[in-house]
Amino acid sequence: MNAPNRRSIVKAGAALLAGMLAPAFARAQGIRGVPTGPPRRRPTNPPPQIPRPPGIDPAAAWATPELRLARRVSFGLDAVEATRAKALGYSQYLEYQLAPELIDDSAVNTFVAANFPVVSMDLATLFATDATTVQNQLTYATIYQSAFSTRQLYERLVEFWSDHFNISMEKVGYLKVVDDNSVIRQYAMTSFPQLLKASAHSPAMLLYLDQTMSQKAAPNQNYAREIMELHTLGVNGGYTQTDVAELSRVLTGWTIAGKGTFSFNSSLHDYGSKTVLGVTVPAASPATGAAAQAEGEGMLNVLAVHPSTASFISTKMLQYFLRYDPTPAQVSAVAQVYASTGGDIKSMLREVLSPNNVLSAPAKFKRPYHLIMSGLRALSPSVTAAGMPTLLGQVATVGQQPFTWLTPDGFPDSIGYWSGNMLTRWNYATFLSNANSAATVQFNVAPFMTPATPSAIVAAINTTVFAGEMPSRLAGELTNYVSTNPTSAALVRETIGLALSSSAHQYY
DSSP states (O other): OOGGGSOOTTOOHHHHHTTTSOTHHHHHHTOOOOOOSOOOOOOOSOOSOOOOOTTOOHHHHOOOHHHHHHHHHSSOOOHHHHHHHHHHOHHHHHHHHTOGGGSOOHHHHHHHHHHOGGGGOOHHHHHTSOHHHHHHHHHHHHHHHHHHOSOHHHHHHHHHHHHHTOOOHHHHTTHHHHHIIIIIIHHTTSBHHHHHHHHHTOHHHHHHTTGGGOBTTBOOOHHHHHIIIIISSOTTSSOOHHHHHHHHHHTTTEEEETTTEEEEOGGGOOOSOEEETTEEEOOOOGGGGGGGHHHHHHHHHHHHHOHHHHHHHHHHHHHHHTOSSOOHHHHHHHHHHHHHHTSBHHHHHHHHTOHHHHHHOOOOBOOHHHHHHHHHHHHOOEEOGGGHHHHHHHHHHHTOOTTOOOSTTOSOOOHHHHTTOHHHHHHHHHHHHTOBOTTSEEOOOGGGGSSOOHHHHHHHHHHHHHTTOOOHHHHHHHHHHHTTOTTOHHHHHHHHHHHHHSGGGGBO
8 A cells, every 4th residue: 555645534523525526425424523634544463363262173172163163153152052053063163154045144234224223224214314313323233233143144244245345434425335245245245246236336435435535637546446455356366556447547537426326427437548457458549438337347347357366365264264374275275266157156265164174274363343243143032122332332442343443454363453452352251241221231140040059050151152162170160169159140250251252252
């Protein structure tokens, strides 16, 4: 990324949108100005890894292959999901999660539709809705679906692609709702070329990366650079600064109109000859008009089939689902599937999540959002719509609130970045295990106390939080702790909080 060549990702909204969207956009959506200047991307390459605490190595504690797989494809195991995975077996459970359209998720869908109507509003209604309401409801819906949806692999992919095609809601407001529905969620399990093209036509993405400011007299290079560096080829994918400049010329005219719809403005397009990645786009007459949009469509195809794209996307998938350091052989195998299937996401996932890969993968540190979702899934508290602000507050406190990462690289995925916030993680465990408000978030501790003996209580925690694979050392420590008064609901809640705070629960 060449910072001197790019405009700030997060300039004040009103100035940014002048002439591109109705002036009321900034007022209606409350876009906030932030300090200008080149964004500084935080390091995302994992530093030397912190050694795992004893007792959480999968080879030592996670004996069931189906459960290892279920941990990777979900935000966390609960007793129901663990039972399902073991009943179906490894291959059938993976295929079950790869077909989300066949999974009944009606209860979650009904709750979201009834309580967070923003997610299904049309563009005009979104435009007229208060900005805070829009952001909160989209975030509430995302948290609720991550925690309680049965379509867990799908929801994990939604998070993965939301990071990959990161957009800060601070800059684009309600357009992120449209992007979430019509790009990320619609294409999460289709093919990467489809997803890439949908993102390239997303008004939220074009606004976020300043493509709406680009014109033939002064092409803006932000989107051209990020679509190669972050979306397709990768920073070492073989492109040059000249390729960035030339692609930015190809994309002139790609903009948005009205309240936020994709538009190709032929009067802004550069009709001269360009060469990107060795592919020449011949000069054309301005009389070509709207047909010149095909130049950009053609370059999207070039990027989608490029070998560097296959390698880059494969590496990121392996890192997200398996390990920080995938081997060259693993990357090559997934990249070959990408090439042979045209970037079919389900086919790539079958290779990423092969038994050999999953069973040999080391435990991976949960990012804060993942940790909170895994706690919710394990304890399955009763959560009303009125309780969602409380959960959002917990997510914000641990530092990974969806749609708030300002720079286009997405939330970091490294233990080195996140391992310093342990106190907030422990505080969350205390909050959840003690949640007892009937009106908002309520965790019922009674089932853990029947019968109220130390061994039975720890066995219930083992089943609920660890799918029956709690490390023996932790089991002994929890048993000793609760033995002082196993009939005390407060002490049992504390014991559950300790289980959620344990090193074993910090990994998946």
